[in-house]
Amino acid sequence: MKKTVYFITFVLLAAFLGLVYYGARHWRGMPVQIERFETPALNVAFMDKDIDLAQGLAPEVWQEIKLQEIKLMYQVTALPWPKIKGMLSAVTVKAFHSKENIYFYMSWPDDTEDRIHETTQFSDACAIMFPVEKDVQPHTIMMGFLGRVNIWQWKGNQDREYWQKESPQTKAYVDYYYPFEDKELFPVSQHVTKFAVNDLLAIRVGTITPKDVQEVMGKGVWENGVWTAVFKRPLKSLEGENGVNFISGKRLSALAVWNGSKGDRGGRKSISDWLELNIQ
Template identity: 30%
Template sequence: MLSRTRLLLFAILLLAAALTFWQTPLVSSQGLTVTAAYVDGDLPADDPLSALWEEAAGVEIPLSAQVIVRPIFPETRVKSMTARSLYNGESLAFLLEWEDATDNSQTVRVQDFRDGAALQFPLLEGQPFFCMGQEGGNVNIWHWKADWQADMLAVGDVETVYPNMHIDYYYGTEESDDPRTAAYTDVAYVTARAADNLFAAPLRTTPVEDLIAGGFGGLTSQGMGGQNVQGYGVWQDGRWRVIFSRALTSAEAEDASFAPDKVYSVAFAAWDGANGERNGAKSTSQWVSLQFGKAEVAAAEQPAAAKDKPQRLILGHTPLWWTVLVLTTLLIFVVIGTLIYYRLPE
């Protein structure tokens, strides 16, 4: 005989099955949406101060310390950042801005750590864990590094910090050779460079490393041939302004690709080198929605109030009408279940 207890158990199992089928998280992110504004022409991929960025509404993204795995810094310094996005039908760009009292772009000494920022995109439908993804839920990470940005202007090395350093002798060089230059041209003494390690690259074409991850400990670089994300960062008046840009689509299987008619998830991270933050010691956001503004409506024609009004997150990458239908169906089941519940014996 059906009782109230059995009905409750059946309802719980039905709800769990529905949440699993629709991949609906019990706790969603902050309800924020970054809307990529459409612009006609080239994107300001190397100009954080361009007036074009004003075409996109800035969204304040809350950040908090990563406290799951070591190293853990309970008090990271970057508490929030402002995110904007633009696209032109071919490429997509993001501008991140956050407060930072110091410019940490020199990491020659072992006690120095860089400032940095990162974007993260799921490679599959749904939202994996917002810190580095999870097994079976890989993520594509774009990691901008302040020291790589500095290297693109002038490569720093040990002599940059210690100009009076002394070098005795390197095997394979003549006495007349200047060991300070000869050593750096022989890969026998720079094995990381011989192995195409990005950290030892003599010349950089981008300050952003393109990576993938499938959980903690699974971060993997896409290597020399897979670096197709560009970036540009400027520190001025105690504030970092960093641009990420890439083509909307990519032929690489481990890259996120974007279509303007769809909604995506993006997560943010930041490091303050002056606080010793590095690797897992960072500030992170939860998943935030990323959508694209319509190309046929110029940003200047949009009402200011509508442009600045924050939008709610569309969960599960589904259209709004589908979300309303699901919620209405659940409400009907709740009402029917309640009526049946009170008619049954205890």
């Protein structure tokens, strides 16, 4: 009896210790994944369709494409901050490319349609940003970054001027006719109509600069409290190696949204974390 008992005891102990040893090795060997923040991915599929933005945003084309919801956060890394009030809604983003062009779609809720950039009045805007260099890793270092990025910023007021051919107006002297407008001397006093989308470069906070060649077209429509903006650009940049070229593979991107009625402009904005594009 005694012997049996001891034997059974020994076997049990050995088995348990064996399990523990195995488990410990196995456990340590297993990468302890602590809810690593996964970079969301967006497929950029090929579709043999092109969108003429002059006609509209082509919602029928976008309907078929799978969307990705991206969380936004208030930009509070660098001063000054946006007005922090309430939770932010997510941005819906979609993308596809044709033989020639790549298209991005962004949609986000906004109670008011702000297309005026005037004294203490700011326009709604959205932007998508791509590191210029290939193979950039998604460090979570967003604002103090990492080499050049190419930013496509669509602005509501520029969209209005470009597509609706309206020029900026001031409250004072709205009806005043300037007899010498075309003889304006100062270059700084001349108004240049820009595209609806600013094609910009930046290397860190406060360094945003328009590119010499503006390559991106875009259009935005506001309806029932929701903005929808579409960006269009040739797959290959006119700047060759110095630009962002969209070839098959993975590419990082990030988003930003400005709500003009809340005084968003510049660094006062809401931003997303990195979004990985899977270009097919």
